[in-house]
Amino acid sequence: MHLDRRFSTFNLLLVSINGMIGSAWLFAPLYAAKLAGSAAIIGWLIGGFATILIALTFAELSTLLPVAGGTARIPQLSHGALSSFMLGWIAWISALAMPPIEVQAVLQYASTYFPSLTLLVKGVPVLSHLGLVWAVILLFSLGMINILSFKGLLRFNFLIFFFKFAVIILTIFALIGTRFHSSNFAGMDNYTLSFSGWQSILSAVASGGIAFAFTGFKHGVELAGEAKNSPISIPVSIVGSVTICLILYLGLQLSFIGALEPASLLRGWSKLSFPGDVGPFAGLALGLGLIWLVKLIYIDATVSPLGAGLIYVTSTARILYTMSKMGYLPKFLSALNRQHLPLWSVLTNCALGLLLFLPFPGWQSLVSFLVSAMVISYAIGPIALYCLRLEVPKEKRSFRLPCAKWLAVLAFYCCNLFSYWTGWETISKLSLALILGFALFLVAFLRGRVKDEYIGWQSAFWLLPYLSGLVLISYLGAFGGLHLIPFGWDFLVIALFSVVIFYLAVITRISITEHGMAHYLAVEI
Numbered sequence: 193m194h195l196d197r198r199f200s201t202f203n204l205l206l207v208s209i210n211g212m213i214g215s216a217w218l219f220a221p222l223y224a225a226k227l228a229g230s231a232a233i234i235g236w237l238i239g240g241f242a243t244i245l246i247a248l249t250f251a252e253l254s255t256l257l258p259v260a261g262g263t264a265r266i267p268q269l270s271h272g273a274l275s276s277f278m279l280g281w282i283a284w285i286s287a288l289a290m291p292p293i294e295v296q297a298v299l300q301y302a303s304t305y306f307p308s309l310t311l312l313v314k315g316v317p318v319l320s321h322l323g324l325v326w327a328v329i330l331l332f333s334l335g336m337i338n339i340l341s342f343k344g345l346l347r348f349n350f351l352i353f354f355f356k357f358a359v360i361i362l363t364i365f366a367l368i369g370t371r372f373h374s375s376n377f378a379g380m381d382n383y384t385l386s387f388s389g390w391q392s393i394l395s396a397v398a399s400g401g402i403a404f405a406f407t408g409f410k411h412g413v414e415l416a417g418e419a420k421n422s423p424i425s426i427p428v429s430i431v432g433s434v435t436i437c438l439i440l441y442l443g444l445q446l447s448f449i450g451a452l453e454p455a456s457l458l459r460g461w462s463k464l465s466f467p468g469d470v471g472p473f474a475g476l477a478l479g480l481g482l483i484w485l486v487k488l489i490y491i492d493a494t495v496s497p498l499g500a501g502l503i504y505v506t507s508t509a510r511i512l513y514t515m516s517k518m519g520y521l522p523k524f525l526s527a528l529n530r531q532h533l534p535l536w537s538v539l540t541n542c543a544l545g546l547l548l549f550l551p552f553p554g555w556q557s558l559v560s561f562l563v564s565a566m567v568i569s570y571a572i573g574p575i576a577l578y579c580l581r582l583e584v585p586k587e588k589r590s591f592r593l594p595c596a597k598w599l600a601v602l603a604f605y606c607c608n609l610f611s612y613w614t615g616w617e618t619i620s621k622l623s624l625a626l627i628l629g630f631a632l633f634l635v636a637f638l639r640g641r642v643k644d645e646y647i648g649w650q651s652a653f654w655l656l657p658y659l660s661g662l663v664l665i666s667y668l669g670a671f672g673g674l675h676l677i678p679f680g681w682d683f684l685v686i687a688l689f690s691v692v693i694f695y696l697a698v699i700t701r702i703s704i705t706e707h708g709m710a711h712y713l714a715v716e717i
Contacts, residue, residue, distance in 0.1 A: 200421070217405070217444055226462055253413075274649060278633065339529065409430050427591045512534070604693075616669070658696075
């Protein structure tokens with residue numbers, strides 16, 4: 193059995209937007225403002241445009257290779273099985289964290305009415321024992337919706353999208369119309385005219401929830417194997433979702449900052465607090481007497497994150513399904529039920545997702561880890577785009593990125609900056625996940641489960657200096673590291689590093705002919 197092509201252009205776009213608008217809109221404007229003040233708006237622009245650039249590379253790749261679990265499949269063609277596994281592993285780890293993040297957001301908002309769900313540990317709300325019980329219930333409920341009915345999934349996604357979209361628009365206009373202090377934006381120059389200010393802005397991009405807010409664009413990549421009319425639906429879902437969400441997030445950040453009482457900023461943005469800030473927008477609305485909006489936001493605080501979590505359960509299962517089909521993981525993970533849905537991949541992801549609540553019990557710490565892992569999986573997009581342009585230049589591409597070489601290098605640079613900005617503490621934890629992933633590949637290889645005829649040991653060589661270099665630069669850098677590489681100079685260091693690694697990845701690519709590409713597509717599509 194194979195996965196069916198059943199997502200229309202409209203459905204795939206809604207899935208991507210729904211997956212992108214989760215807990216980020218509920219929390220990111222507060223955390224970004226605490227880190228970057230009113231200059232958080234600049235952070236949203238940086239994060240949005242950089243993500244659009246990265247998304248454009250995947251738009252071309254996914255129309256050229258409209259297969260399920262594209263993050264694992266794409267590097268298989270450009271760099272062989274080992275690179276495919278490692279990047280697929282990283283993508284899976286990062287996507288695996290998303291449903292727990294969204295469940296964490298639901299319970300954190302709910303703790304306003306049910307305080308027993310969370311505890312304050314060093315000022316950070318974390319799940320209590322009761323909260324963990326509810327986390328189990330919610331996470332497996334998302335899995336059951338995915339398993340039981342595809343049509344039910346689409347209908348549920350459709351209803352959730354329009355509800356959360358309406359609440360966001362109402363929130364923006366209600367806050368701006370009720371109270372808007374333009375004086376709250378007066379300090380933006382202080383951030384843009386100093387190194388420390390820009391460091392705060394970039395920290396907000398990586399750790400304040402901004403980069404996290406745009407991660408949903410990859411649903412179109414992972415679900416490309418189930419897309420109808422893929423030449424149109426895939427680029428529309430990938431690029432269109434980022435553009436639409438950027439506009440919404442800018443409106444939310446603008447209305448949030450403007451609605452703050454100036455007195456709450458007297459001790460500085462980093463110590464920003466106000467009654468009910470455990471649920472930032474609900475707290476603001478309550479302070480403004482907008483009781484009707486408070487009720488809507490609290491309903492959406494459940495609907496919005498669970499809607500995003502539902503979509504991530506869907507797309508993450510496709511990564512695990514694909515890695516199983518490729519022989520990297522046990523065969524049972526690629527089994528489909530009667531509805532042609534990956535039953536065991538969904539259930540396995542739900543069970544493993546629960547473990548992430550242990551080392552990352554708070555929303556913001558989970559977000560930092562996810563962003564660091566996710567952007568490393570993004571890195572294959574720009575690299576594979578250019579490699580396949582060189583290997584199969586005549587292959588038909590329904591979407592073709594102009595100035596591909598230069599934009600690919602720039603997109604790769606953006607990926608590395610995002611990862612670096614998450615800080616040493618997060619990168620160090622990610623390095624352990626990478627070591628575990630390599631060990632699993634060796635086990636699969638030694639047991640003869642890897643189906644790819646070309647393992648690609650030599651083609652995967654670029655991964656060693658790339659991943660170890662990211663860890664080293666982070667350790668020496670200015671974002672939680674030793675500060676031996678000062679802020680400002682680290683941009684140059686990462687730029688040079690990115691160019692060298694990009695070139696190394698391109699020259700170590702595997703060769704594939706037009707005939708080989710046609711055979712691959714005939715088998716996979």
